[in-house]
Amino acid sequence: MTRTPLRPLARILEARARGENPKVIERENIRRRHEEMKDRARARAEGRLLVLSAFFFAAFAVVGFRMGALATSEAQEPLASAPGASIAMQRANIVDREGRILATNLDTYSVYAQPPLMIDPIAAAEKLVAIFPDLDKERLVKDFTGKRKFLWIKKRISPEQKQAVHDIGDPGILFGPREMRLYPNGRLAAHILGGSGFGREGVSAAEVIGVAGVEKQFDDYLRDPANGTKPLQLSLDLTVQAAVEQVLVGGMKIMNAKGASAVLMNAHTGEVIAAASLPSFDPNDRPRPPTSGFDPSDSPLFNRYVQGVYELGSVFKIFTAAQAVDLGLVNADTIIDTSGPMKIGRFPIGEFNGKNYGKISVADVIVHSSNRGTGRLALQIGAERQQQFLDALGMFDPTPFEIVEAKGGVPLKPKKWGELSTVTISYGHGLSTSPMHLAAGYAAIANGGHYVSPTILRRNGPQYGPRVMSESAAKQSLMMLRKVVTDGTASFGDVPGYAVAGKTGTADKPKPRGGYYDDKVIATFASVFPAYDPKYVLIVALDEPSILAYGEKRRTAGWTAVPVAAELIGRIAPLLGLRPRLEPEDRAAITLTSN
Template identity: 60%
Template sequence: MIRTPLRPLARILRARERGENPDDIEAENRRARHEKIQDRARRRAEGRLVLLAACFIFAYGLVAVRMGTLAHSSPSEPRAAVLSAQIMSQRADITDRRGRVLATNLLTHSIYAHPHQMVDPIGAARGLARIFPDLSEEKLIADFTGSRKFMWIKRKISPEQMQAVHDIGEPGLLFGPREMRVYPNGPIASHILGGSGFGNEGVNSAEVIGIAGVEKAFDAWLRDPANDGAPLQLSIDLTLQQAMEEVLASGMDVMNAKGATGILLEIASGEIMAMASLPDFDPNDRPRPLLTGEPSDSPLFNRAVQGQYELGSTFKIFPVAQAIDLGLINPSTQINAQAPMRIGKFLINDFHNYGRTLSTTDVIVKSSNVATVRIAQMIGVDRQKDFLEKLGLFVPTQIEMVEAPTGQPLVPSRWPAVTSATVSFGHGLAASPLHLAAAYATIGNGGKRVTPTLIHNRQRPEGEQILSPRAAAMAVDMLRQVVTRGTARKAEVEGYEIAGKTGTADKPRAAGGYYKNKVIATFASVFPASDPKYVLIVALDEPSIETAAGESRTAGYTAVPVAAEVVRRIGPLLGLHAIGDENLPMINARFEPRVEPGEDPELKLVANQ
């Protein structure tokens, strides 16, 4: 901007010639300059006022349009409403392997309120509090007499409750149709199914979504209209599942255990026919997750899939089978069993003194830590790690549940000689019972890797040959001898040829170290040994039972008898052996300890009278 000088030289000279005062010229120019400045400031201020006024008009216009839209719309929660017909057709049933329904949809209603339309809000609040005892009468009165225009009362109500609300006769109480997910068998297979809840919902519809288990893992598939309502068929058998849960619950009670896990897996297909975790829950009324304490304290915790346990001596069959496969030993090879054994500054000992040597078979039968470590040393660290990795013990299982990734095994970051030694007898590497079931299934499958699945008749590629059939068969034979003359004699059930291995491992403390009086007792088995068809895993968390010799926590006295009772119950259902009426599965059964003179207690299944 070019500014006019206040005292232009030409005008000053002319003024002096005419005898005028030059200061008048300066005063006139200064006034003109101030007027221009004021004009510019006024125009700028006027522009700002116009812009601000336009913004206010636009904002108030938007508010007015939105208020008008809301005034002419149906009340709903601030989430997208969808058509009920679309929702109803988008979630398929879930069935067991025989087509029996495990999860389905049921037409029900929700109830909501328009407080501003109520004739007697206080009477309505009192009536609702009588019908639904979990509702607070005081809170309902406050909401109904306040400024709210819409509120949910109940997302799901029964026909009886709907009729009772009708009888209140309040026009401000309204109903909306919707479908809800129902689990007709209650807590049976609850950890597998997981549960469901509502996603997008409005007064006339609600979207059912999976929140855990296979419900969430297959949520998109269950809601896909392209499936034309076809059910999701799981591999589990409802009858076997119920039988296993009943026996585990009774065994938990007798063994004073904190929790229990059972897995029945079909070796040829990898299909899980039953998988239980106790304590459990009812997916129709799924509890809230615990915010404090250990995860395993919650009934929502799936011990079979999410549990990370050192599984003790059940691991001993792995180095033995691998060494046989490598040609390093055979079942009759004599192994140095002298104890204690020193590795660096650590001593490794045995529960009993087994003498100078043991045959390879007796290493498994008598469960010698020292001899197992000797075999692991023959194999070497690198080959040991490679074999365990091929068994799937380093990664989460591929089971079709959203909880599977949380079952990541706890694998040592370093693998010195002492780690190799402890891992060979099941300490220092923590995995889930489902990992153990898959590994034992691989041995029972002639050495071909088995990947567990919860889907029936699922086509999958053949597993990798990890062990030779000869080594796998020898391993099964050794496991059979553990039952006939070793630490699992209480697992002998006539006619079923159970082959298995016990494992008792101290529970680790969260702050480091191990508890002295808390263990995980596990029995891993395959049967029948002459033609392995099934794997059965039974694990008890913190069991304890009184025996003739005092208190015992070992798997041979806790997990093994429970596993034997599971086989007695499910064996006839599997059609493996024709047995007499006295051994048929009994309804409403429970465990009772029976002590014969000079013997340790045995657990027998007796019918409630």
């Protein structure tokens, strides 16, 4: 910037020549300089004010827009989640093997309150209690007249309840759309499906999450928006499941049992066609878990066929016989001396009701369910080989069955597997497993010697795992199981036309603090049908059954679990597409005579 001198020499000389005062020129230049400085300062101030005004305008515009948006939107409950996280509402359906709906979604509403907007909170509370009797009137009045800005009243309501709440007419009571999980078949397959609940929630949406069963096991798949039109298909058959549960409920009542379970499994694919645990529950209104101090099996949430780990008794004897045949130690006709006494260390090995069967074949050891005969076979096998065989049958680990509860069904085996354990485990005592473990073991006998993994998912074709016994051993074992039904302890289990093969097992129930009850048992019948072309394995287990027959109280599986299983097979075999087949009888004696 060029500065003008206050006393320019040329003007000063010119003024002196004219006789004027040179200081007038200096004062004039000072005045002009001051005015220029004031103009520049004013311009800078005006620019700063303009920028500041623009900033305040923008800030007030943002605040005003946000206030307008909040005023026109619905209230939301504070969420413990990241800002902007969306709530995924859609959840894939669950269907049975034929595509029939087991679990689906239903559009419904929640109802909530904004007390500051309410006109007559006390009257609104009274009317809400009339619609929802489980609400606490005093609590509602306190919340409505207090400092709360938001509260849930009901997180899901029926259309009729929505209309009744709407008729109250208070502007502080509002509705929010949401989606709920619906199980249209009620209690059917409850322990398989498990149930669902709400995760993250807002007034306009709620996240449905699985809390048990396949709903939790496959939660990621069911919640994935990409699978919204791809239902999860299970191996269950809805009609068979209904028949199994209906018969099992009746059998449990007739046998005065505390609980019951059943597993129907395809012996070649591992598909579980039906599975039931009683008592049961409705997944639409899933009960709360029991508080501490109760036996878990007392809760309807307890899944007996995977979480129920018990000593299952004589149903294990066929595994001992099958392994002995597979190792070439015996065959079905080999004679075994079952005479007493028999002791392992200081522990005697006895027979049921003190019987003595003498020298009988391996097949008859299974038919008569001889503890001594099975124990002597086990001693020939040895502890190490016995453990290897049972491990190959999956008896030492939780089953890979795809519901979350299966992980809790951990088998209990002895810490020290000596000679005594080898003998007792051969007839089903000393090793605790679940009915699902047992089903997988019997499937290996039914399918010719392969382990198959139990699954709840639909499969196409056989899913054979590693071979655990020879085909010959499996066939001989199946023949022995058939004789148990025709000639042995499971005579009530014969179903005309379907050639049932199976084994009974009655095990004393252990006490919580050690020892066994004298009058409480777990009665189990493990069966394969039809024996001439094995396709299915059925396990029926009753917890503490007792029935009066022929003037005596009966608890053994032959009197309790076997009749229930027979009724089940007769009911479900036609539903499975199995045609009855009459077994040939001995030809009548014909004498040829001459004319």
